Amino acid sequence: MSNKTEDSKKFALKDVETHTDKKSCWLVIHDNVYDVTKFLEEHPGGEEVLLEQAGKDATEHFEDVGHSTDARTMMKDYLIGELNDEDKAHTKDQGPKKWGDENSSDNTR
Numbered sequence: 001m002s003n004k005t006e007d008s009k010k011f012a013l014k015d016v017e018t019h020t021d022k023k024s025c026w027l028v029i030h031d032n033v034y035d036v037t038k039f040l041e042e043h044p045g046g047e048e049v050l051l052e053q054a055g056k057d058a059t060e061h062f063e064d065v066g067h068s069t070d071a072r073t074m075m076k077d078y079l080i081g082e083l084n085d086e087d088k089a090h091t092k093d094q095g096p097k098k099w100g101d102e103n104s105s106d107n108t109r
């Protein structure tokens with residue numbers, strides 16, 4: 001059962017950096033931490049691009065592709081937590097092209 005992620009787990013970038021291969025592949029996108037190990041084979045963009053960014057902040061690459069709303073919904077399945085405040089890069093979610101602002105993740109302080 002999935003429940004709300006109120007108590008989001010915090011990770012240091014250093015933790016993320018230890019998950020860099022097919023056995024355990026973590027990525028940071030917009031200061032959130034994703035375990036994409038199980039997603040590697042399913043990623044329409046291929047596992048290689050993910051493995052290349054494994055253990056790192058892949059935000060820029062992720063946004064460069066202009067991932068669809070579908071993709072952004074999918075990634076929630078792989079969310080395992082967020083970065084520690086001190087490791088956050090505070091990147092802005094650019095959203096898919098022409099994304100309505102109705103349910104954009106709110107960045108209220």
Ligand code: HEM
Nearest residue numbers: 034044045049050053058061062065067068070071074075
């Ligand atoms: C959990 C994170 C991710 C999810 C759920 C995801 C999902 C997807 C999906 C569903 C597509 C198909 C097109 C679309 O719907 O936009 C796609 C395409 C693609 N993704 Fe990702 N992606 C993720 C992370 C990344 C990252 C970090 C990179 C780059 C380092 C990347 C590179 C690509 C590329 C290059 C394509 C285009 C493939 C093509 O057009 O042939 N993705 N991704």
